[in-house]
Amino acid sequence: MELDVALLSRLQFAFTVSFHIIFPSITIGLATLIAIWEGLWLKTGNPQYLQLAKFWIKPFAITFGMGVVSGIVLSYEFGTNFSKFSELAGAVLGPLMAYEVLTAFFLEAGFLGVMLFGWQRVSAKMHFFATVTVAIGTWISAFWIIAANSWMQTPQGHQWVNGKLEVASWLEVIFNPSMPYRLVHMLLAAMITATFVVMATHAWYLKRGEHQDFGRKGLSMMLWFALVLTPLQAWVGDLHGLNVKEHQPVKLAAMEGIWQEKETNVPLLLFALPDMKNETNHAELALPGVASLILTHNWHGELQGLKSVPAADRPYVPMVFFSFRVMVGIGVLMIGVALVGNYLRYRGTLYQANWFLTPVSWLAPAGVIAVLAGWYVVEIGRQPWLVYGLIRTSDVVSPLPAERVLFSLTLFVLAYSLLFAVYLYFMRKLIKKGPAPVEQLQQQRIGVKASGYALSFTKQLADESEGTH
Amino acid sequence: MELSLGLPLFYFLLLGFAVLMYVLLDGFDLGIGILYPWFNTDAEHDHLMRSVSHVWDGNETWLVFGGVILFGAFPAAYAAIASQFYLPIVLMLLGLIFRGVAFEYRFKSDSSRRWWNTAFAAGSSLAAFCQGLMLGTLVQGSSDSLLNQSSLNWLSPFSLFCGFAVMAGYALLACCYLVMKSRGELQQKAARYGQRLLLAVMLAMLLVSLWTVFIEAEIRLRWFGGWHGLWFVPLPLLSLLAARLLFRDLGRVQRQFQAEQEVQSRHEDRPFWLAASLFLFAFAGLVVSVFPYLLPRQLDYLQAAAPDSSLQFMLPGIFIFVPLICAYTLWGYRIFAGKVEDFQEGY
Numbered sequence: 003m004e005l006d007v008a009l010l011s012r013l014q015f016a017f018t019v020s021f022h023i024i025f026p027s028i029t030i031g032l033a034t035l036i037a038i039w040e041g042l043w044l045k046t047g048n049p050q051y052l053q054l055a056k057f058w059i060k061p062f063a064i065t066f067g068m069g070v071v072s073g074i075v076l077s078y079e080f081g082t083n084f085s086k087f088s089e090l091a092g093a094v095l096g097p098l099m100a101y102e103v104l105t106a107f108f109l110e111a112g113f114l115g116v117m118l119f120g121w122q123r124v125s126a127k128m129h130f131f132a133t134v135t136v137a138i139g140t141w142i143s144a145f146w147i148i149a150a151n152s153w154m155q156t157p158q159g160h161q162w163v164n165g166k167l168e169v170a171s172w173l174e175v176i177f178n179p180s181m182p183y184r185l186v187h188m189l190l191a192a193m194i195t196a197t198f199v200v201m202a203t204h205a206w207y208l209k210r211g212e213h214q215d216f217g218r219k220g221l222s223m224m225l226w227f228a229l230v231l232t233p234l235q236a237w238v239g240d241l242h243g244l245n246v247k248e249h250q251p252v253k254l255a256a257m258e259g260i261w262q263e264k265e266t267n268v269p270l271l272l273f274a275l276p277d278m279k280n281e282t283n284h285a286e287l288a289l290p291g292v293a294s295l296i297l298t299h300n301w302h303g304e305l306q307g308l309k310s311v312p313a314a315d316r317p318y319v320p321m322v323f324f325s326f327r328v329m330v331g332i333g334v335l336m337i338g339v340a341l342v343g344n345y346l347r348y349r350g351t352l353y354q355a356n357w358f359l360t361p362v363s364w365l366a367p368a369g370v371i372a373v374l375a376g377w378y379v380v381e382i383g384r385q386p387w388l389v390y391g392l393i394r395t396s397d398v399v400s401p402l403p404a405e406r407v408l409f410s411l412t413l414f415v416l417a418y419s420l421l422f423a424v425y426l427y428f429m430r431k432l433i434k435k436g437p438a439p440v441e442q443l444q445q446q447r448i449g450v451k452a453s454g455y456a457l458s459f460t461k462q463l464a465d466e467s468e469g470t471h
Numbered sequence: 472m473e474l475s476l477g478l479p480l481f482y483f484l485l486l487g488f489a490v491l492m493y494v495l496l497d498g499f500d501l502g503i504g505i506l507y508p509w510f511n512t513d514a515e516h517d518h519l520m521r522s523v524s525h526v527w528d529g530n531e532t533w534l535v536f537g538g539v540i541l542f543g544a545f546p547a548a549y550a551a552i553a554s555q556f557y558l559p560i561v562l563m564l565l566g567l568i569f570r571g572v573a574f575e576y577r578f579k580s581d582s583s584r585r586w587w588n589t590a591f592a593a594g595s596s597l598a599a600f601c602q603g604l605m606l607g608t609l610v611q612g613s614s615d616s617l618l619n620q621s622s623l624n625w626l627s628p629f630s631l632f633c634g635f636a637v638m639a640g641y642a643l644l645a646c647c648y649l650v651m652k653s654r655g656e657l658q659q660k661a662a663r664y665g666q667r668l669l670l671a672v673m674l675a676m677l678l679v680s681l682w683t684v685f686i687e688a689e690i691r692l693r694w695f696g697g698w699h700g701l702w703f704v705p706l707p708l709l710s711l712l713a714a715r716l717l718f719r720d721l722g723r724v725q726r727q728f729q730a731e732q733e734v735q736s737r738h739e740d741r742p743f744w745l746a747a748s749l750f751l752f753a754f755a756g757l758v759v760s761v762f763p764y765l766l767p768r769q770l771d772y773l774q775a776a777a778p779d780s781s782l783q784f785m786l787p788g789i790f791i792f793v794p795l796i797c798a799y800t801l802w803g804y805r806i807f808a809g810k811v812e813d814f815q816e817g818y
């Protein structure tokens with residue numbers, strides 16, 4: 003079999019970027035939560051907040067580390083695997099990523115050291131400042147990379163000069179039509195992902211009867227967050243969908259499984275098996291007219307279907323179709339969990355309701371799965387275009403020897419699988435170990451206020467524990 | 472050689488600055504990994520890791536910065552270099568991945584600690600070696616079109632030699648960093664290794680210089696072809712001076728210790744700056760040799776430059792943020808200034 007470089011490069015990019023996004027979608031939210039807890043602790047003096055911050059900072063640290071190392075790969079992969087694309091579009095995407103590094107990556111990295119290791123070296127306020135800065139850094143980073151990605155979805159503000167893309171208006175490039183929706187949707191997604199990771203962990207503690215106070219505090223807080231964030235996300239997602247309808251109608255047709263060139267009264271497909279060869283669906287389970295209603299706000303609204311463009315210009319429909327259902331399905335499930343959980347707390351039975359806590363403790367990966375599914379909708383739905391309507395993916399792959407890409411892909415798969423297993427192992431270990439008792443933190447708290455003293459205090463603690471060996 | 476002042480030249484220099492910052496900063500922390508196998512006890516390994524665990528991320532960000540400046544300001548060069556160096560880049564990235572995660576996992580592991588030690592040492596060495604390999608290829612230039620992506624021209628005796636030379640250089644930086652950050656036996660060990668590595672590095676620099684000057688007619692012409700070559704004479708001389716002072720300081724650190732005196736802090740701190748300036752001079756010499764090319768004799772910085780609209784757009788960001796970044800990076804180093812303590816801080 004002839005190896006296809008284009009396919010291998012795409013597989014490699016898809017694999018490495020999917021691996022990467024797992025970690026940012028947790029760290030963006032978790033950094034924000036930790037900053038909130040630390041702020042609350044400073045404000046109220048309630049040590050439970052310090053306990054939350056100090057416990058979650060460890061899973062945060064390993065997740066962040068994974069995010070950094072997997073991200074560096076991506077910033078070089080544009081050039082290694084899509085060299086022609088880098089040459090054609092570098093003048094547009096490069097500066098956006100340069101701003102990401104200048105305004106976000108350095109900021110995150112610069113203050114991360116203090117956030118993780120500086121507890122005994124700076125005052126509590128300074129430490130809080132470092133944590134907030136790291137959190138803001140992750141948001142800024144999302145801003146730029148989403149701007150870059152959204153431009154590839156809905157390009158504007160560019161012009162072709164001598165066969166390469168140049169920018170006519172940076173404002174138009176950055177604030178392209180899909181960017182605001184994608185940014186808000188992604189940041190909410192990250193908050194929700196972290197919320198459910200934390201919620202699931204605390205539910206697990208409660209279910210096992212461990213760390214009761216800690217478990218309750220976290221679970222209760224996260225239920226409030228979920229109650230606000232998940233419906234908001236569904237609403238933003240709906241707006242996002244309307245935006246897709248306007249700018250990428252073919253993608254929308256794939257998401258909804260619409261084949262006819264023009265269709266009115268479009269049903270909402272809960273399930274179906276899209277068949278690309280015969281250009282139709284099998285085994286449909288449909289709510290008549292509902293898709294029209296959602297997308298045009300009219301039962302009889304007209305939508306464009308896949309047949310409106312030649313087969314060569316259509317994405318791989320089943321993947322887009324199912325990914326979309328996975329994401330929305332998880333979104334609806336999360337809304338349900340938020341509603342039921344808040345109701346149970348109102349009734350006062352939440353912390354004993356094992357029938358509820360047990361399934362919630364399984365939801366830790368739900369956010370990550372929804373994020374990946376969402377990105378598959380966006381990215382696979384854009385195919386065969388790399389920059390929608392401008393550059394075809396197959397035209398701009400590096401003309402590398404196929405074996406070389408196969409080799410690197412194999413290495414990445416092996417290395418990342420290994421690392422992912424290790425990551426899960428250590429996350430499990432940290433969570434099993436549980437939080438440090440409040441009393442111990444109280445002791446350290448004395449230190450945090452007077453930084454010079456704190457260092458010698460820690461040293462003394464270390465010496466004492468040395469002595470007892 | 473025509474100097475046309477303008478945005479592309481500014482970005483060429485900025486790229487040089489980014490690479491230099493990367494080499495100095497990640498140099499010492501990759502070097503710690505390269506030295507790792509020469510330290511044996513758990514306590515020593517703890518110490519080595521701790522000395523850089525709060526800065527490695529920031530140091531590596533300079534690599535990302537260099538990459539995106541190349542991408543944004545010289546897209547054609549980014550495309551050509553990255554795809555041409557496909558395998559060395561992929562291997563370098565894998566090396567960086569394994570050493571990067573070792574920081575987090577090693578301190579949290581019990582039974583798997585051995586593996587993280589290996590991952591840290593091997594990952595750091597691999598990354599440094601690949602960087603040297605690419606550097607060697609860039610200096611050496613090639614008759615083979617660099618745009619031919621199936622070529623393996625990065626694999627030559629010269630580039631392999633440069634791979635080891637860069638490893639030795641990074642290890643030297645790391646020794647000097649350790650002399651600054653530690654005390655007692657460990658510091659002594661670092662000073663001893665440092666002296667030996669310094670000799671190796673100087674020898675490598677000499678060989679590389681001779682090699683390029685004799686093999687590459689164009690480089691020879693630049694250094695020896697006319698009076699303007701005189702401008703460059705200070706570079707080798709300054710390098711020699713820096714090496715001489717560095718060797719002496721490292722020796723003093725050892726003598727003071729043997730004489731059971733307090734090691735003087737200026738002798739502890741100065742080696743690092745001397746080693747850094749040695750790198751600076753070598754780097755300047757390199758720039759003199761390859762200017763104005765991004766890919767020697769194939770693609771110069773004017774040909775590869777992005778349109779002005781892109782170069783101008785990045786300017787305000789660079790002028791505002793690069794100084795800011797330097798300021799808070801310095802602040803971060805100040806907070807963790809002084810010797811590494813032998814107990815777990817933070818979290």
Ligand code: HDD
Pocket residue numbers: 019022023025026027029030065066067068069070071072073074075076077106107108110111139140143144147148188528531532535
């Ligand atoms: C919505 C968020 C988001 C998305 C879509 C991406 N990233 Fe990312 N990335 C982050 C959010 C993020 C982050 C939150 O800022 C990270 C995660 C952990 C971290 O250290 O920063 C990060 C780290 C990170 C790093 C390491 C930064 C460092 O050295 O500190 C690089 C080089 C990239 N990313 C590059 C990319 C590229 C080239 C992407 C697209 C193909 C990409 N990221 C998608």
Ligand code: HEM
Pocket residue numbers: 011012013015016019020022023084147148150151374377378381382385387388395
């Ligand atoms: C982080 C979340 C992301 C995920 C999970 C993701 C996922 C994917 C997937 C699955 C593909 C392969 C599509 C196919 O070939 O069928 C792809 C392609 C691609 N994506 Fe993304 N993507 C993400 C973000 C981004 C961002 C932020 C950018 C750019 C700034 C980007 C640029 C690209 C490029 C250049 C390709 C080209 C290869 C191709 O089309 O196959 N992606 N991505």
Ligand code: HEM
Pocket residue numbers: 180183184185187188190191192194195235236237238239240242243244246253329330332333334336369370372373374375376377379380381383
């Ligand atoms: C519940 C209702 C939801 C709806 C109606 C919805 C709708 C959408 C739509 C229309 C897109 C964009 C497709 C495109 O631009 O091609 C999208 C993308 C995405 N979705 Fe959702 N979504 C929902 C829930 C969620 C949830 C719960 C998460 C994660 C926790 C999530 C994460 C994402 C991500 C990461 C993307 C890709 C990036 C982006 O375009 O913002 N979504 N979603």
